Amino acid sequence: MAPSRSFDDRAASPPPCRCFTSPPPAHSLRSTSAHPLPVHSAPDLHPPARHFSVWSKRRLSAAPPASAEVPREGPSHGGPATGDGNRRAAWHESNVARSLATNARRLQRQLRRLAVCHGRHLNLGVAVVHLPSGQSANVRAARQFPLASVAKLPLLFAAAHAIHCPCPCHSAHRPHTPALPLASCTSGSGSITGDFLSSRGLTLSTVLQVREEDKCIGSGVMWSLPSGTAVTLHQCLSLMNCVSDNTAADLVFKAVGWPCVSGLLHSHGARDTSVHLTQRQAYLLALGLCSDLREPYGRARAESxxxxxxxxxxxxxxxxxxxxxxxxxxxxxxxxxxxxxxQRAQGDKGYRNDYRIAAAMDNQGSPADMAHLLSALCSARLLPSPPATGLCLHTMAMQEYGRRRLPFYLPPSTPVLHKTGSILGIVNAAGIIPLPRPPSPLLAHRTHSVKHLPLLPTQPASPHSSVSSSPSTSFTAPPLSPSSRLPAIEHAEGRDCMHPLAVGEGGAVVVAAFVDGVWRQHEREAEYVIARASKLAYDTWGGNRRLRRMLSARERRRWLLPE
Structure with missing residues (x-):
């Protein structure tokens, strides 16, 4: 067995970045609930069973305790409220908490049964978080898996943070930043001669030049562009998530920088996740184009x-x-x-050797960390401003791949914001699934402030639209071939706009499902397992009508009673 690798290496920690020395400031996206709930651990909102049994047997018509303050009737409280109402609200709170915990435990058992039933052919790790309540269900969620293209999500978050970061730490003169091989960058004010950015910082219209040494094989279309083609950072972000373009991901990685990506992960507690390899570096290492690794091809090289x-x-x-x-x-x-x-000549032995190399020489991460990052993104704890959060959510909504994974068993009208990843023997998916609207709008108002989110186009632009249709591309670039045109996102001004999560005002559930050890004949089985886990999470929190009614009643009680 290959030794487990820990990424909490003090010597390899990036230099401190002033962006992440303190938690991002709260803004209007934060939940309006008076009791914020943690993401990783299920909150203990209900009293012990013995207290609940006493409460359930107590007559609601009994007199309130002397210390209880009975609110007066008035318009500020929304109507009359008595001591019986206070007890009824407390009993209802405990009942809702018990139902939430029961649903989380049932989902935990279902996911564990799913992992055991398919454990002969694959290894499943899944983390599910219900955003309104903070309840979670995990199966092997702390284990490290190869991220594949799911590693592009931290790149997107770091790029959005660098674009909307108010502090001047992203400058051209940073002596503590290690030099990386960067693509040629130009902006509207001229060329960038430093390692990363100009004094104005990154913008969506920052122009990156595609060079031959920046191109990478695999998914995407930018590898087919002629050398010297100029593209904007906005187009790279769109291609990186829309068609999982490896070359675009490497350009974004080199423009943002590894310290920014690693600092974002470490500042939010993602200690089991490390995104330190570009897609081209991973391919070069897997193909054996490295003089430092001279071991035989297979297990010895992966262990080295x-x-x-x-x-x-x-x-x-x-x-x-x-x-x-x-x-x-x-x-x-x-x-x-x-x-x-x-590999074909050696049969199963060749496939096993190639799988070990591909799984070892890749960015690593855990489902728990990815679910935590996505939960922090939805609750506005990950990025410093609403425009940065809106940019990430809108870009994730443009995903074209992976229809057979998270969205497969969901209703067709469910707008899943997700990212997939696939390499040899690895099948991954992570995303945000909006839940149906509850019977009462109070829960939606208390858990999501969608009216404060930035306006974005209702329908994302087609990935086959011409690059000249984008208002931000005012630079002179070589014409693109019809088969490899880049996507352009139109501005939302003057159009019918809404936020991607506004269609699911009942909250959302975050699902991160990673599968490794997949043989060639079991790839469809791995996709089925991911789709099934997504369906179980959706039915637990979005398909349970009784629980939705109870949540709506709980929010109605909180709305009528004083804080």
């Missing part, structure tokens, strides 16, 4: 890589990328075809 610390892995990956600057996309494709030919 996992035995390195995070700082050593970054140095080895940087040297591999520097040594392979002359390797083009065609050369990488030829090496990949040769590797597949050897």
């Amino acid at each position: 890589w996992q035995g390195l610390s995070l700082a050593q892995q970054r140095r080895v990956a940087g040297r591999a990328e520097g040594e392979s600057r002359a390797v083009s996309v065609g050369d990488m494709r030829a090496l990949e075809e040769a590797s597949l030919h050897v």
